[in-house]
Amino acid sequence: MANRMKRLLIGRPMKSKELEGEKLGRLKALAILSSDALSSVAYGTEQILIALMVAGFAAVWYSIPISIAVLGLLLILILSYRQTIYSYPMGGGAYVVAKHNLGTTTGLLAGSSLLIDYILTVAVSASAGTDAITSAFPSLHDHRVAIATVVILFLTLLNLRGVTESASVLAIPIYLFVVSIFVLIISGVVRYLTGGTHPDIPEIGTAVSNVSLFLLLKAFSSGCSALTGVEAVSNAIPNFKQPAERNAAATLVMMGVILGSMFLGISVLAYWYGITPSSNETVVSQIAASTFGRGFLYYFIQGVTALILFLAANTAYSAFPLLAFMLAKDKYMPHAFMVRGDRLGFSNGILFLAAFSIVLVVLFGGNTENLIPLYAVGVFIPFTLSQLGMMVRWVRQRPKGWGGKLAINTVGMLTTLSITLIFIFTKFAQVWMVFIFLPVVMWLFLRIHRHYVKVADELRIDLSADKPTIKGSTVVVPVAGITRVVSNSIGYAKSLTDNVVAVYVGFDDDSIERMEAKWAEWNPGVRLIVLRSSYRSITRPLLKFIDTVEWKTAETDHITILIPQFVTKHWWQHILHNQTGLLLRTYLFNRKDIVIATVPYHLKH
Known part of the structure; x- marks a missing residue:
């Protein structure tokens, strides 16, 4: 039943040789x-306006130069990560760059920051998508957490079905969003040219007395x-079709052009229309309503905006499992993250990401504004470390044209470092948790690595000297009576060795006498202890005997403890029987020098 449900939800298992078919083209x-x-x-744009509103409506014009500055940083990041893609075509992004050029500890800082960022990406995307829905349908505002949780579960299921299948499903709404935003921008420009703008917007350059450098830096x-998300392409290079690095670099540039155009367009429209942020309606919703009214186009744009915000989480579903795989390969995360599932994806990473994202959504009540500062700090730390690592690489290797490459990464490092510090100083009350999470996650990485190294040292053998130790065998069979289950177990035990002992625990003289008499009559050729x-305990006397x-x-x-166990025909029938065998295995599992084996007997009814 469970397997049929799994096949229905996830699909048929895929062969390992089908992995190449799961690679992605540029689109x-x-x-x-x-x-x-x-x-x-x-x-x-909304986050810029929220920061500027402290100084009043007159400060909205600052959103334009700030947006242009953000585009300048985007250009630097695109150029920088394009260099990273060609330098590290195996993927890994900031983690691999920092680890190779700045040392293991710095690499783990970048890796832990990215992992936390991807978890926050899913939580923020689900929460922001919910905000878009509640802007159009305010009556759903109190159900934000439930809506966001359902969306995360849907995306998890979609990604468990495989990269190619999820990409095919998600491409349509994402490109619909891009088209709809460009339609909105073009329509807004036309409306501006025909004189339909806000009458009270301040002109660019208007002096505002209470605007400080601190406020502008906070808005920036x-x-x-x-x-956020710019680095994802460099992390996921192994997911691209060959030539992977060329396709990844081209995809990165395409993303930069589209993102920059849409971001600047929305910022300009928000300024022209005199849009101010509202807790009940997003900036994009207000622009669409001002441009088209609350008709079909408005609801279409809100619908695809909600979809893209939800589906933004899919970037994390693609990048998180790959990064977790690389950390696990380096022995800093559990090896379970290296295992591919039935559909060739890293299923454990996908499930881990979903679980922690849902926890964040619940803890923060689906509030996007509270999550975004954590989200941004988590990504700008790896941005900075990646740029610094590339700087060190160019200085060490000095390839042809390294001076220009070094200049790009230097500007990028200084800019992203500045933004990280601005975030920390201006939003410390919202981001202080990062300074607890990061050291804890890094400490866990180091503990995991230490464990794997010690286990490897302990298990390693000298092939020329270490040989298996050959001993005899004593098999102890706990029995509760004389049944086919016990007969089957003793038969198997005697096939292994002649040194077999059956052990029975009795609570009173009558039960003990009956058992001894029946055993003598049966006479299976095995001594009964x-x-x-x-005190009516079965496990305690058995454990004392095993110790002896x-x-x-x-x-x-x-010493082998051979536990008879019958297997019921239906899963629910297990609860109708005592689980003494399971309890005994649990007690014995951590005992040294004891082998625990189970002989199953399948019931027909």
């Missing part, structure tokens, strides 16, 4: 890896939240 990669960056158009850093339990056997025979024999 599908643009949809699946750029959705996070492109979706930030829906809230990047807030607008830089539109740049009877233990009395004054272990003490006497550990040097000469392997």
Whole structure:
């Protein structure tokens, strides 16, 4: 039943040789890896305006130069990550760059920042998409958390079905969003040219007395939240069709052009229309309503905006499992993250990402504004470390034309470092948790790595000297009576060795006498040891007996506890029977020098 349900939801298992067919071309990669960056158009301008509104409506004109500055940073990042793609075609982005050029600790800082950022990406995207829906349908405002959770579960299921299938499904709404935003921008420009703008907007350059440098820097850093997701392409190079690095670089440039055009267009329209941020309606919603009214086009734009905000999480679903795979390969995360699922995706990484994202949505009540500062800090730390790592690489290797490449990365590093510091100083009350999460995650990475290294040292053998230790074997079979299950288990035990002992735990004299008499009558050729339990416990007397056997025979024999276990025909029938065997296995599991084996007997009814 469970397997049929799994096949229905996820699809048929795929062969390993089908992996090449799961690679992405440029158009599908643009949809699946750029959705996070492109979706930030829906809230990047809004974050700038929220910061500027402290100084009043007269300060809205600052959104234009700030948006241009954000585009300048976008250009630097595109050029920088394009260099990273060609330098590290195996993917990994900031983690690999920092680890190779700045050391393991710095690499782990970048890796942990990115992992946290991807979890926040899913939470922010789901919450922001919910905001777009509640802007159009205010009656749903109180159900934000439930809506966001359902969307995360849907995306999780979609990604468990495989990269190609999820890309095919997601490409349509993502490109619809791009087209609809450009239609909105063009329509807005036409309306501006025909004189339909806000009558009270301040002219660009108007002096505003209470605007400080601190406020402008805060607004700029807030607008830089539109740049999150830019690094995803460099992390996921292995997902591209060959030539992977060329396709990845082209996809990155396409994403930069589209993102920059849409972001600047929305910022200009927000200024022309005199849009101010509202807790109940997004900036894009207000622009669409001002341009088209609340008709079909308005609801269409709100619908695809909600979809792209939801689907922006898919960038994280593509990049998080790959990054987790690389960390696991380096022994900093559990090896389970290296295992591909039935559909050739890293299923454990996908499920882990979904679970923690839902926890964040619940903890923050689906509030996008509270999540975005954490989200942005998480991505600008890797931005900075990646740029610094590339600077070190150029200085060390000095390839042809390295001076220009170094200049690009230097400007990028200084800019992203400045933004990171601005975020920390201007939004410390909202981002302080990052300074707890990052050290904890790095500490966990180091503990995991230490464990794997010690286990490898302990298990390593000298092929020329270490040979298997050959001992005899003593098999102990706990029995609760004389049944086919016990007969089957003793038969198997005697096939392994002649040194077999059956152990029965009795609670009173009558039950013990009956068991001894029946055993003597049956006479299976195995000695029966009877233990009395004054406190009606089966496991305690058995454990004491096993300790005695272990003490006497550990040097000469392997000790095997062979537990008879019947398997019911239907899963629900398990609850109708005592689980003594399961309890005994649990107690014995951590005991040294004992082998635990189970002999199943399948019931017909």
